[in-house]
Amino acid sequence: MPKYINYSQKLKLSNIQITYFCSMEFSSKLLEKSVNEMAQLPGIGKRTALRLMLYLLKQPIEQTQYLSDALLTMRSEIKFCTSCHNISDNDVCEICSNASRNHRLICIVEDVRDVMAIENTNQFKGVYHVLGGKISPIDGIGPSHLNISSLIEKVKREGVDEIIFALSSTMEGDTTNFYIYKQLTGLNIKTSTIARGIAVGDELEYADEVTLGRSIVNRVPFENSLKIT
Numbered sequence: 001m002p003k004y005i006n007y008s009q010k011l012k013l014s015n016i017q018i019t020y021f022c023s024m025e026f027s028s029k030l031l032e033k034s035v036n037e038m039a040q041l042p043g044i045g046k047r048t049a050l051r052l053m054l055y056l057l058k059q060p061i062e063q064t065q066y067l068s069d070a071l072l073t074m075r076s077e078i079k080f081c082t083s084c085h086n087i088s089d090n091d092v093c094e095i096c097s098n099a100s101r102n103h104r105l106i107c108i109v110e111d112v113r114d115v116m117a118i119e120n121t122n123q124f125k126g127v128y129h130v131l132g133g134k135i136s137p138i139d140g141i142g143p144s145h146l147n148i149s150s151l152i153e154k155v156k157r158e159g160v161d162e163i164i165f166a167l168s169s170t171m172e173g174d175t176t177n178f179y180i181y182k183q184l185t186g187l188n189i190k191t192s193t194i195a196r197g198i199a200v201g202d203e204l205e206y207a208d209e210v211t212l213g214r215s216i217v218n219r220v221p222f223e224n225s226l227k228i229t
């Protein structure tokens with residue numbers, strides 16, 4: 001075995017590895033099917049899928065049963081809150097049905113993970129509105145694809161004191177904020193945006209709890225963010 005492997009040898013080795021992983025030869029069609037299904041999930045390649053399946057095969061069959069039951073029940077029974085579009089077990093989520101929350105203070109977020117991140121800070125006692133994404137013409141996502149009209153209707157119907165924009169500070173996030181801000185014109189609602197302790201381009205869910213908590217407490221009027229840009 002040579003001590004040093006030169007570049008072309010390395011290339012050969014990696015090619016062999018790539019070929020091996022791309023064309024896995026399965027001794028069982030059942031295993032192959034489950035690996036292929038698992039590998040459809042984002043962030044899970046075939047190697048990881050195979051490792052997970054082999055792990056399950058070593059465990060008692062009940063573990064696979066619990067896992068498949070949990071996935072099926074979750075997929076078939078989970079709901080989206082009719083008020084804020086957060087994921088919920090009931091028609092109205094626990095946050096929206098909590099009378100001690102301030103229902104006149106709405107924090108607008110992109111998705112459910114942002115609700116979880118902000119809830120973890122324990123700094124916000126209002127309610128949320130989950131848009132389900134950001135306006136992104138390049139990806140074919142326009143305002144009608146997001147939960148924006150239900151927000152405007154809710155605001156007009158129920159009355160709101162303040163709306164906090166808590167989308168990530170990307171071009172798509174800023175575009176979405178501005179679109180909603182314009183929709184709110186004339187409704188006499190205070191609008192603010194989370195303080196930018198969060199770096200431009202950062203996704204909310206990756207901000208640490210203290211930074212995110214502070215950025216909500218120290219939020220700034222939305223108009224100020226327009227002057228900066």
Ligand SMILES: [Zn+2]
Nearest residue numbers: 081084093096
């Ligand atoms: Zn809700």
